[in-house]
């Protein structure tokens with residue numbers, strides 16, 4: 237019941253907002269270059285589905301590859317940092333730097349490195365953006381062993397490796413998935429924004445730019461809708477994964 | 488035969504942080520627990536009961552004095568797995584099922600895999616949780632979690648059981664039922680038990696001997712052997728004249744200490 241309510245409320249609100257938007261555009265005769273009507277955007281989206289869908293696929297795939305790669309790097313990095321002090325000390329300033337620098341700013345440099353025809357630069361940038369929250373949350377999880385569990389393993393005279401396997405690693409899993417949830421939206425945003433800085437011209441952001449340049453604003457909004465859908469898929473996916481991983485974590 | 492627990496002149500001082508003075512939690516503790524004996528530690532909050540239990544478990548080291556468990560120094564006894572322990576918080580691993588939680592010590596100590604399943608089933612039956620083997624701790628009530636923790640502590644049939652206020656968070660009804668079960672389990676397994684509690688009736692009901700401690704720095708005020716008619720039902724015991732008499736005796740010892748705080752009140 238409560239879940240239905242939690243989903244229903246924003247959906248009703250969203251539909252209402254769209255209806256008001258539609259009414260305003262029609263009633264005030266707002267021209268499409270100022271604000272296209274949602275129904276018109278929907279119609280174009282449907283009409284141009286193959287093109288929009290292709291853009292969604294390309295941007296979505298870049299984000300996904302970035303998410304997987306960044307998560308793998310983040311997890312390995314966090315495990316190394318948790319068990320080797322030297323790595324932790326070396327990585328700390330680097331990760332801080334990565335977390336304050338807008339990572340897309342690296343895009344132009346990477347495009348020249350990998351060549352403008354490849355998606356690699358975008359995937360790599362998305363991976364870097366993903367790496368930061370995954371690394372930070374996983375490392376926190378690895379360090380957050382409850383004192384009672386520490387005592388328990390000492391009472392059992394467990395070896396360091398046994399303690400790691402029995403408590404430290406499984407205890408960090410919920411944290412890892414919180415990191416992935418945060419990173420999933422970030423990967424889409426980063427992959428999308430990176431497209432504005434160059435590279436191949438077949439992603440969603442490229443399509444938005446060229447549709448707007450051709451004064452086809454309704455089409456531009458149709459691509460924006462596509463971007464929102466990709467973002468939503470990643471967000472919901474991340475949320476569900478987190479739910480799954482943390483379902484037993486409260487004692 | 489050597490004592491299950493032998494504490495000689497144990498003192499524990501925690502160093503102060505920064506400019507704060509150090510805390511003497513325990514001073515010159517002498518304690519002897521025989522094999523199979525049920526001993527309760529009782530005293531006002533902060534008097535060092537948990538600290539004493541942690542010293543016996545070798546989770547902390549005494550500042551002075553010595554601790555032996557079945558004739559071995561505490562550290563050696565811990566490595567030999569001479570005791571099972573249950574903490575105030577159940578301390579279950581939330582990502583493991585009830586059965587897997589109970590199995591943990593068996594896995595860590597290379598208990599023959601073929602016999603693990605049967606042993607876990609036995610323990611589940613002992614604490615009355617056969618139907619909950621595949622549940623997760625977050626799906627259990629506090630009392631059930633505590634029973635899982637007790638089953639886990641009993642997994643390797645230790646000769647000594649250390650328990651730190653295991654029933655502290657339970658309501659009175661559950662608590663009395665758990666006390667009955669613990670008394671039965673301790674009797675059946677023949678294990679010695681060191682049991683920390685705040686509750687005088689609980690200590691009297693369960694124990695062969697109640698050890699009363701003074702407020703900080705924790706010292707042993709007195710030891711009271713408990714004699715209740717054995718063999719009678721738990722409810723009868725709780726309402727017997729002998730029970731009330733010994734509850735009063737422990738209460739007088741607790742309150743009779745010069746400067747003693749009422750139960751549960753810290754004097755800091």
Ligand SMILES: Nc1ncnc2c1ncn2[C@@H]1O[C@H](COP(=O)(O)OP(=O)(O)OP(=O)(O)O)[C@@H](O)[C@H]1O
Nearest residue numbers: 501510511512531532533534535536537538539703
């Ligand atoms: N790790 C520690 N560092 C510093 N002081 C400590 C530490 N552990 C315990 N103490 C101090 O030692 C004293 C005894 O603590 P302990 O936890 O053994 O009391 P307790 O009798 O178990 O109390 P309670 O009944 O409230 O659980 C307290 O004053 C506490 O502040």
Ligand SMILES: [Mg+2]
Nearest residue numbers: 536537538651
């Ligand atoms: Mg305590």
